Amino acid sequence: MAPTSKAPPITELTERARDIFRRVVEEYIESGQPVGSKTLAADGALNLSPASIRSVLADLEQLGLLAAPHTSAGRMPTDAGLRIFVDGMMRVAEPSAQERAQIEARLSEAGPVEQALRKTSALLSELSGAAGMVMVPPREQRLAQFSLVPLGQGRALAVLVGEDGAVENRVLEIDTTAPGSLEAASNYITARLAGRTLAEAAKAMRAEIKAGRSQLDEASRDLVERGLAVWSEDADSRPVLIVRGAANLIDDEAMGDIERVRSLLDDLENKQSVAGLLESAREAEATRIFIGSENRLFGLSGSSVIASPYRDKEGRVVGVLGVIGPTRLNYARVVPMVDLTARSLGRSLGKLIA
Incomplete structure (x- = not known):
């Protein structure tokens, strides 16, 4: 075209x-x-x-x-x-009262931040009939409190509380469940490493141990290592992009051009590249629209992307969400839907980490 x-x-x-x-x-x-x-x-x-x-x-x-x-x-x-x-020329169709209520209700449900982001991408897919995308904001979690609770049978529950109020739990496989070692490790991380990111905490801990300044015994040091490492590994493995509803892109019309569909699905598999496209919408004052060949990533698949940044309670951009579909997307309906969802997600995240 x-x-x-x-x-x-x-x-x-x-x-x-x-x-x-x-x-x-x-x-x-x-x-x-x-x-x-x-x-x-x-x-x-x-x-x-x-x-x-x-x-x-x-x-x-x-x-x-x-x-x-x-x-x-x-x-x-x-x-x-x-x-x-x-x-x-487009005549924008604002979301109906029912659609607004549906968005607010879905995004106000309690749960961790990652769950809210997954709900958002699924919601965008349902409302647009295309694929919904949410770029996960990079999280430099800073420690406020850390606890190790024995579970028995060589396991312990690690509980991390961030400065933003977020609480995360992980089960660790450990060599000892001695209450003294677990308590010492918990107190060490909370008292000495609070206020630092995971990466900063791990670096500081290793430096203290290497310099002989740590008063932890060997078992407690191992627990500290394991406790910090589990979150670092988890953060590294988190996808930068959550995509839901890709199956919506394979409709009767799309099946007439199977190569285009295959190209689009291949592009979506390359989440880093898609995240890069969404990243370009971070500084936008309003929802951005990328149509077909206007962006190289989806030029061959003939697809359009509608993207909008979402902000925290201080108004800072923390991520981008959007919809991808064929160039015949109903822009008049989807554009205000994406904008409303971005604002609703920002309010929801503000409540989750307040």
Whole structure:
């Protein structure tokens, strides 16, 4: 759908051309099929003959706003045409009261931060009918309190409380469950390493032990090592991106172009690259829209991404969420949906870590 020339500003089109162009785009987004002159003339709203409509369609194609996939088929918008429509002609459909209530209810449920992010990506997928994506914010957890509780049979429960109030639990396999060693390790981490990130705490601990300044016995030192390492390993293995609803991208229309679908799914597998695209929306004041070939990552698969940053209670951007789907996404509906979800997620995270 590459344009034959640089698309003109929408203001340079006649009122008749703008009206026909808008109807083509809206019909294409609704049906996913090229739109012909007979379809446009059928309802009589344009008050034009099919021949007159065909003439305007040909002009719009020459301008690079429309394209004809087959000789006898109707027209469909190019990426450049969709950009003009989104920026200058789209009539935004605000989420309904029911949709707003659904978003708020789903994101206000209690649970850890990661669970809230997974719920968000699934919710975006359900509401858009496409795939929902949430970029996990990098977390430099700072320690406030650390406890090791014996569970018996060579296991202990490690409980970490961060300065942000987040509480996480992990079960450790240990060589000893002696209460004295567990208590000494817990007190050491809380008293000596509080206020530091996991990486800072591990570095400081190793330096003290190496310099002989640590008064911990060997068993307690091993517990401290294990207690800090389990979170470091977990953080390293966390995905930078949560994607839900990829199956929505394989609809009847998509199956007609299986190579495009395969290309899109391959792109989604490369989560670091997708996260890089979302990262470019971090500084945006409003929701950003990437249409088809406008971004190299999804250019071959002919897909669009709608992305919006979400913020913490201080207004700082902590991550980005969005939707990916075919270029015929219902932008008028999905754009405000993504924006609302981003704001709701920010409020939800503020409550979780308050």
